[in-house]
Amino acid sequence: MAALDKLITPIGHAKLQAELEQLWKVERPRVTDEVAAAAALGDRSENAEYQYGKRRLREIDRRVRWLNKRLGELKVVRTAPSDGRVHFGMWVTVEDEAGERKRWQLVGGDEFDVDAGKISVNSPIGKALLGKEVGDDVEIRRPRGDLELVIVAVEQPSYPEGEG
Known part of the structure; x- marks a missing residue:
């Protein structure tokens, strides 16, 4: 059996997967568009929207990398032994x-x-x-x-x- 820190329930796995989808397909494209619009305004060194957007993109990319790695490591546990004892997920x-x-x-x-x-x-x-x-x-x-x-x-x- 996998180490306890690598186990997750189906619901927990679905939530992490949904977060990844939201960040990659919704949040990142929106922030990328905002950064492009802010960059078009000119001087980037004093453009707060541009600076914030770039920082937010780095945060999103870091979280996306972590989620991809973590989801690949996790073992989804749907059931536990029916021996009357406490097991993961129960x-x-x-x-x-x-x-x-x-x-x-x-x-x-x-x-x-x-x-x-x-x-x-x-x-x-x-x-x-x-x-x-x-x-x-x-x-x-x-x-x-x-x-x-x-x-x-x-x-x-x-x-x-x-x-x-």
């Missing part, structure tokens, strides 16, 4: 000492979004949950104090057809 419901429940999906570092309930498989919580099953106690060491959780549910993800 949804995990946990309960803390106060009885509060949280539901997280273990995702790759390129797609984590804590507000959306997606935590990195490489985070301390993600690492602690991997391989555990319903009923297991999980202790996470944090700078602000240890966190003790109990796994309440483990669910396979479901992805729409055609994602990733």
Whole structure:
């Protein structure tokens, strides 16, 4: 299996692909046109629109190169073993000492979004949950104090057809 930092869900892969398409087919041509129009105005050394546009093009090109490279390295994971244990991509419901429940999906570092309930498989919580099953106690060491959780549910993800 690929290293955990090279894994991504189909939805995460589709988002990175959409960002690449947006930058390459929409944003870059628009900025290129703006730079050409600003260059036509004359003195480029004092032309703020021209300077900003050139800088924005460099940023876009850098991001496009990174996305192309990264998308080539990633392994899309659609399903996980059905052995009752926590694996990459799965949804995990946990309960803390106060009885509060949280539901997280273990995702790759390129797609984590804590507000959306997606935590990195490489985070301390993600690492602690991997391989555990319903009923297991999980202790996470944090700078602000240890966190003790109990796994309440483990669910396979479901992805729409055609994602990733």
